[in-house]
Ligand SMILES: Nc1ncnc2c1ncn2[C@@H]1O[C@H](COP(=O)(O)OP(=O)(O)O)[C@@H](O)[C@H]1O
C-alpha cells in the first residue's frame with residue numbers, strides 16, 4: 001500500500017468542510033428505492049469520523065451512466081432518505097453539483113451537517129476529467145477525501161483531477177480497507193492460492209485472467225464464459241453463451257496455464273435448459289456435449305464437487321463472477337455450492353475475497369455476506385487493481 005498518502009486518522013476535521021468523493025452508484029428499483037445499500041453503509045465510517053471530529057461533510061458521487069445532462073432517473077435525490085436512515089441525521093441536497101446554489105449550501109453548512117450534491121455525471125466534464133469543472137467542485141470544501149473505491153479506476157474530474165487543488169487530501173476508511181484486503185491477495189498470498197472466475201463475458205475479464213495465471217496455483221472457470229472454453233476444445237455448446245472471436249485466445253490461455261504449472265479447472269458437466277427461463281425444460285449434459293436447442297445455464301453436480309474440493313484445499317481465494325444464472329432459482333445451485341465452499345474454507349482459516357457486483361449480490365442472496373473474509377464494493381476497480389494497474393483515484397492522493 002502507498003504509505004506516502006496521508007493517514008485520515010492523523011487529520012482533524014474540526015471546523016473544516018470535507019469534500020468527500022463517495023461511490024453511491026447503488027441499484028434502484030422501479031420506484032427509485034435503493035435495493036442494496038452496501039455502498040452507502042460502507043461510506044459511513046469516513047462520514048462519521050468527519051462529523052464526530054466537528055466537521056461538515058459534502059458528499060459527491062455519480063449514479064449510473066447518464067448520457068447527456070440531467071435525467072430524473074439518475075438523480076441522487078432518490079437516495080437522500082436512505083442516506084438519512086443510515087446516518088441517523090438529516091441530509092441536505094444540492095440540486096446541482098456546481099454553481100451558486102451548491103456554493104451557498106456548502107458555505108452555510110455547520111459542523112455535524114451533511115450535504116449531498118446532485119449526480120456529477122450530469123456534466124460531461126466529469127468523465128472527461130475537465131480541469132475547470134474539477135476546480136469549481138474543489139471550491140466547495142477545505143479537505144478532499146476520496147472514499148470511492150468502486151470508481152477509483154476512473155480518471156475523472158472528481159476522482160483524480162480535483163486532488164491537485166487541495167493541500168489536504170486523504171484516502172477514506174473504505175478505500176483503505178479495500179486496498180489492505182486486496183494486498184493480502186496481491187502481495188504474498190498464502191498458498192495454495194485459487195482464483196474463481198465466472199460471469200457472462202470473457203472479453204470483460206481477459207486481462208485479469210491472463211494476469212492471474214502469473215500468480216495463482218489453481219484457476220477455476222465457471223459461468224457463461226466456460227462455454228467458450230468447451231467450444232475451443234472442439235466441444236458442442238448448443239445455444240449457450242459463446243464468444244466465437246475468443247476461441248484462439250482461450251487456447252492460448254490454456255497453453256499458458258500448462259506452461260506455468262497452473263491447475264486450470266473447467267466444468268465437467270452442466271445444467272442445460274431449453275430456454276433462458278426458470279421454468280423451461282431442463283436437463284444435464286457432459287461439458288462440450290450440449291445438444292442443439294439447449295443452453296448451459298449452471299455448472300452441474302460433478303463440477304460443484306470438483307470445484308468445492310479445490311476451494312477447501314486453498315488458503316487464499318479470490319472470486320469474481322457467478323457460476324450460473326443465479327438470479328433464477330433453477331440455476332443458482334452452482335453459485336451457491338461455490339459460496340458454501342468459500343464459507344467453509346474461511347471458517348477453516350483461509351482468506352476469501354469477493355469482488356464484482358453480481359458476485360456480491362449472489363453471496364448476499366444466500367446470506368453468506370458476513371461469512372467470508374471481505375466482500376469488495378468494487379467490480380472493475382478491484383479487477384484493475386488486481387491486474388496491477390495504478391488506480392487513478394489512489395495515485396491522485398499522493399503529495
Ligand atoms: N451460463 C450462463 N449463461 C448466461 N448468463 C450467465 C451464465 N452464468 C452466469 N451468467 C450471468 O453472468 C452475470 C454476471 O456476470 P458478471 O457481470 O461478469 O459478474 P460480476 O458482476 O460478479 O463481475 C449474471 O447476471 C449471471 O446471470
Ligand SMILES: O=C(OP(=O)(O)O)[C@H](O)COP(=O)(O)O
Nearest residue numbers: 023025150151357378379380381
Ligand atoms: O459500479 C461501478 O462499477 P462496477 O460495476 O465495476 O462495480 C462504479 O460505480 C463505477 O461505475 P462506472 O463503471 O459507470 O464508471
